[in-house]
Amino acid sequence: MIRSLPRSKTYNWSFNLFIILYFTFLFAPLLVTCVLAFNNSNFPSLPWQGFSLDWFLADGPERIGLFHDEQNLRSIVTSFQTAVCVSILSVVVGTCASFLFEQEEFRFKGVLYFLMLAPLVIPGVILGISLLLAANTAGTFFDETFGLDFDLFRPSFWLVVIGQFSFITTFVTLVVSARLRKFDRSLEEAALNLGATRFQVIWHITLNFLRPAIAGAGAVAFLMSFENFNTTLFLVGSDPTLPINLYLQVRDGSTPVINAVSLMLIVGTSLLALVNLYFTKKEE
Amino acid sequence: MKQSRLALWVFLAPVLMWLLLLIVLPHLDLLTMSLRGENDYGDMVWTFQNYMNFFTEPIYWLTFVRTALYAIITTGITLLLALPVSFYIAKLARTRSQGALMILLLLPFWVSELVRIYGWMILLRESGVLNFFMLKLGIIDTPIEMLYNDATMIMGLVYTSMLFMIVPLVSVMESLDDSLIEAAHDLGAGQLTIWRTIIIPHCKPGITSGAIVVFMLALGNYLTPNLMGGKNSLWFTEQIYNQFIASFNWNQGSAFGFLLLLLSSLIIWVGLKVSRQKLGEVAS
Numbered sequence: 001m002i003r004s005l006p007r008s009k010t011y012n013w014s015f016n017l018f019i020i021l022y023f024t025f026l027f028a029p030l031l032v033t034c035v036l037a038f039n040n041s042n043f044p045s046l047p048w049q050g051f052s053l054d055w056f057l058a059d060g061p062e063r064i065g066l067f068h069d070e071q072n073l074r075s076i077v078t079s080f081q082t083a084v085c086v087s088i089l090s091v092v093v094g095t096c097a098s099f100l101f102e103q104e105e106f107r108f109k110g111v112l113y114f115l116m117l118a119p120l121v122i123p124g125v126i127l128g129i130s131l132l133l134a135a136n137t138a139g140t141f142f143d144e145t146f147g148l149d150f151d152l153f154r155p156s157f158w159l160v161v162i163g164q165f166s167f168i169t170t171f172v173t174l175v176v177s178a179r180l181r182k183f184d185r186s187l188e189e190a191a192l193n194l195g196a197t198r199f200q201v202i203w204h205i206t207l208n209f210l211r212p213a214i215a216g217a218g219a220v221a222f223l224m225s226f227e228n229f230n231t232t233l234f235l236v237g238s239d240p241t242l243p244i245n246l247y248l249q250v251r252d253g254s255t256p257v258i259n260a261v262s263l264m265l266i267v268g269t270s271l272l273a274l275v276n277l278y279f280t281k282k283e284e
Numbered sequence: 285m286k287q288s289r290l291a292l293w294v295f296l297a298p299v300l301m302w303l304l305l306l307i308v309l310p311h312l313d314l315l316t317m318s319l320r321g322e323n324d325y326g327d328m329v330w331t332f333q334n335y336m337n338f339f340t341e342p343i344y345w346l347t348f349v350r351t352a353l354y355a356i357i358t359t360g361i362t363l364l365l366a367l368p369v370s371f372y373i374a375k376l377a378r379t380r381s382q383g384a385l386m387i388l389l390l391l392p393f394w395v396s397e398l399v400r401i402y403g404w405m406i407l408l409r410e411s412g413v414l415n416f417f418m419l420k421l422g423i424i425d426t427p428i429e430m431l432y433n434d435a436t437m438i439m440g441l442v443y444t445s446m447l448f449m450i451v452p453l454v455s456v457m458e459s460l461d462d463s464l465i466e467a468a469h470d471l472g473a474g475q476l477t478i479w480r481t482i483i484i485p486h487c488k489p490g491i492t493s494g495a496i497v498v499f500m501l502a503l504g505n506y507l508t509p510n511l512m513g514g515k516n517s518l519w520f521t522e523q524i525y526n527q528f529i530a531s532f533n534w535n536q537g538s539a540f541g542f543l544l545l546l547l548s549s550l551i552i553w554v555g556l557k558v559s560r561q562k563l564g565e566v567a568s
Contacts, residue, residue: 029403123504130310166306227396
């Protein structure tokens with residue numbers, strides 16, 4: 001029943017069949033989406049009307065391809081900006097958190113560690129509404145006490161960044177902490193003995209050691225931010241991110257432009273994931 | 285010593301800001317908001333009315349129970365499907381192909397959930413690809429609408445959260461010593477006995493962490509029920525969304541949100557208690 005034990009032919013065959021079926025189940029929707037992006041038809045469905053790049057390149061008036069579709073292009077740019085901001089912020093704070101939990105001792109460390117894990121078990125929708133409420137409360141407070149009006153407290157680009165940051169940082173912290181745990185602290189002690197300050201040690205030695213984990217965590221943060229829907233839904237203002245924009249289009253009926261966007265997303269994320277995987281493998 | 289206190293504060297400050305301002309305060313705000321409401325004169329007062337509404341209006345608590353039950357069913361199906369798949373990868377597949385299989389498994393999950401759901405929609409809908417092939421092959425005479433029912437919705441939920449069950453399962457199964465299974469086999473144990481007495485008990489930590497994550501993702505999911513379940517999906521997150529965005533009744537929405545948060549925390553707590561694990565262990 002395992003590699004080293006004799007197995008019957010039927011057992012082997014049925015197991016292989018099961019795995020093939022499973023992978024078909026896994027890839028069928030993605031494959032169909034990609035293929036239909038090239039169908040020369042006004043609807044994302046069969047029959048096959050011939051190969052066409054219209055849904056990428058056409059510029060009207062009947063068909064507007066992805067590269068001429070203002071709305072979709074703008075949402076892609078917004079998603080990129082959001083993801084860049086979120087990954088930078090969460091990597092910085094997440095790395096601080098890993099140092100805090102792995103190398104420092106203080107009171108209430110257990111409580112704080114528990115709080116750090118909390119975003120893992122808070123559903124994204126709840127996080128979204130809580131932050132919306134808090135932002136609203138803060139906005140009202142500043143308006144009433146100081147007469148100040150901040151855009152930050154209204155559903156907007158920055159509120160989305162803050163919302164995604166608040167849970168993605170937890171994932172960054174977990175990834176970086178795992179690496180930091182493997183760090184040989186005698187290296188640090190050696191540097192301290194030779195007269196380096198704590199921050200010199202961290203900058204020259206520990207951060208160098210952590211670099212692959214930080215890069216990996218940054219990539220994960222980027223992807224998570226790029227495709228987040230649940231939290232973003234409640235915080236988004238007048239400039240929607242790509243998932244929100246796609247959702248509105250899918251809900252109100254669909255054109256093959258969505259397939260074209262999906263294809264780009266599938267190719268893009270696969271590449272990023274593979275690069276990330278390649279580097280983690282190389283590190284090992 | 286003085287320096288290390290400085291380091292502590294440098295790390296502690298951003299982490300405290302993150303956790304207090306973005307996690308603790310918003311959820312306290314959610315709680316207070318859910319306990320406020322208008323009285324008969326239109327003034328804001330403290331009240332349990334929002335929670336009373338939940339218990340007196342059957343549509344609300346029925347949706348709540350339904351969501352919880354379906355999330356549990358989803359978790360069960362995911363587990364049943366993930367066990368053989370991870371067993372195959374960890375114990376049956378040739379060692380050379382293991383890595384490739386793992387990458388193939390991970391890839392679809394890097395792609396946005398929306399794209400995956402969209403793929404299923406164009407596969408399953410009345411004018412979809414599956415109906416097209418079944419009509420061509422003469423299996424059916426008229427197209428069937430396969431979207432917008434509970435079974436499809438659960439399949440969608442299983443599909444979107446599969447990965448979070450498989451990854452922990454593969455890693456615990458890899459840590460299982462083959463010789464244990466060999467010994468059991470030599471002593472005459474059958475397949476079922478081996479699964480029941482060796483594999484499942486060994487995989488328990490992986491099963492717990494997988495089940496917790498899958499359950500939470502299903503419970504808090506908005507996209508899949510909304511797009512695949514259609515109008516009949518009656519998912520609790522949709523009720524929250526409706527209260528917030530459609531009816532603009534933030535107090536009622538907060539009460540719903542808080543109840544969902546309570547439910548998910550409760551079930552996770554029970555899961556951890558039953559398997560005698562800590563949240564920190566599950567997370568890493």
